[in-house]
Amino acid sequence: MMRVIGMMSGTSADGIDVALVRISGAPPAISAKFEAHHHAAFPARVRAAILRIANGGQTTAAEISQLNFLLGEEFARAATEACERWRVPLSKIGLIGSHGQTIYHQGTASKFLGVRAVASTLQIGEPSVIAERTGVPTIADFRPMDMAAGGQGAPLVPFVDYLLYGDAKLGRVALNIGGIANVTVIPAGAQAGQVFAFDTGPGNMIVDALVEAATRGIAKFDRDARIAFRGHTIPGLFARLMREPYLREKPPKTAGREQFGSAYADALIAWGKKRRAKPADLVRTATVFTSLSIADAFHRFIFRRAKIDELIVAGGGAKNPLMMAQLAAALPGVEIVPASEFGIPPEAKEAFAFAVLAYEAYHGRENNLPSATGAKHPAVMGKLVRGGRATAIVPASNPARSGGSGHERW
């Protein structure tokens, strides 16, 4: 049994989700039990810097280097704070899995410098800092290995969904509504190769941006869909949004801030201003678009490949009652189950997943799902950094002994 901390900061960059997971065994008999969740917000200036850079703003190597180390400190602080709050000493944590903060992701290759075609991804939040401050071995930077193996580097959570939700009799879809919405489709009795996954399109990203603009930054998201419930869907705008070409693209496919980021929200806001639309109507329309773009993916790509009994919903969107009601209405015959019923609070789902992915990597087992990412083969994703303080246990003056046990301590 190992207690593993998983950490994740999503594309919205509002802070770090930390999950404590008790894991034992090996697939298919792996057990991963959620124990606790903590959220650590980024300081406003840190969030602003992340969003500016992630949205394609001009920067320098210096700024990215400093931000990488600064976020390392933020992740380390989040883990330390979480353990203090949970009253679990860091010394009881066997491993940390840190996704880091994505500041760039391009799943498909394009020519770079006229030299060769490159796909790439960049997560920051220096794991050496996390390992040093916590004294816990840390595995980070999962996506690059899948991409090196020809995959899109995303989605990664489906592997964990498959480990946890795979069922002999029930066809299940795991849906995460974060900044982007993604699904993992696990047909009843599926082998790994039969599981498929893709991003359906926007999650909370558009609604969050509209709410933030409408409230001049006071609200970051539409709590309980209060704003959306006050508004009305604008039919013309809704129809136009549903014509989004991404929805028609065949899976596997990944979406990001590139498609649905600030430029997208700005265009919506500009549209609204021109037509004097009420902000609440814009928020309502974007909320409906988000839910129905997800339902659209079921009708286009999922139902024809698998019978689905249950839709397990995680992510911030799972707490949006309007989104949930619309999904239920658009997907008759599918039972909608909050991921929390599996013991994992929606807001902890991704952090939980990176604890499991790290645990698998630590034991040298492949932890990507080629059928979801498009990778040419299974691979062990993640880079392992040993704990700084942990090394002090073996004195430098005793190299023979250190050498003897070296292999296991990696």
Next chain:
Amino acid sequence: MMRVIGMMSGTSADGIDVALVRISGAPPAISAKFEAHHHAAFPARVRAAILRIANGGQTTAAEISQLNFLLGEEFARAATEACERWRVPLSKIGLIGSHGQTIYHQGTASKFLGVRAVASTLQIGEPSVIAERTGVPTIADFRPMDMAAGGQGAPLVPFVDYLLYGDAKLGRVALNIGGIANVTVIPAGAQAGQVFAFDTGPGNMIVDALVEAATRGIAKFDRDARIAFRGHTIPGLFARLMREPYLREKPPKTAGREQFGSAYADALIAWGKKRRAKPADLVRTATVFTSLSIADAFHRFIFRRAKIDELIVAGGGAKNPLMMAQLAAALPGVEIVPASEFGIPPEAKEAFAFAVLAYEAYHGRENNLPSATGAKHPAVMGKLVRGGRATAIVPASNPARSGGSGHERW
């Protein structure tokens, strides 16, 4: 016994040095035998992009992300080409240690985003790509852990110098003249804590930039000091260069492109134009400054702390006969020995060192030298990525067996 490949691309970004090293045992009885060296030049456009970004040019997260993956391909290609040339199959290589390409390094902390003081370093050349293309486990990104532990993240080679050159009776200094010049001082019979190391100042960086400007990019360095030998030292300029404040700073200290990069060379060229100095005179003056700034460090900081019998010289500067002659003249009583006499060609020295550092990290042993870097404690530097193809050996369908041997395979 393990065959390890070390790879390094220095601040001059002219390409990748690859060293093949046969390593066995553990300190103090470690044996590291140099076997072969290969140099793979970067395409001109890649070098230009690196230098632009490393010199502080405006960039984006996208460009750094893509350059990271592109350089991963370059490093993988360098290792593959090297093995083909050496007629050593990649399957015989147990480990790759890759330093990567530094695009930013700031050894001492300064306030960032008004949030906290940060020191940081950024090496690129994605190790997941190297591991995937070669099928060899790869350890990369050494500097961040030393920096997380409070060190300057440099210099790292002194640890290897200490392992290789430590002698019961002879006081030795290992000098590397790369873009920057650095020394490791190993008093006779020294313990690790008595070894000290620092950057003396410029290495070939200034001379290279002057030569490149004078030849309109045709020559990248002053081969055999031919240009310098045609010129004369400009006494006023030389005296002014020797007043460089960095030379007086007390060790430990690190220098980089920040101090002696393109801005520095541009100022020299502008000075020369204004006074109609001959380019060869500028090159001569910069060459003399480089050698005597190294000698200056001996008189200021080394001789008063240790008796030195031998100066072991590596790096491109070891092949500059003017630099070598001036060092000999300025350091009477010290025997100057090319590192090649220890079986390591000067141009392979740093790549060799990263093979040894990776070997130590792989076996879970601390591989920084706090007395050189200023770190608060020894730490295991480096991030381990498993080989992509290597993972295919253990089929995903046999998780129990994979789990059983997982620890050792990290």
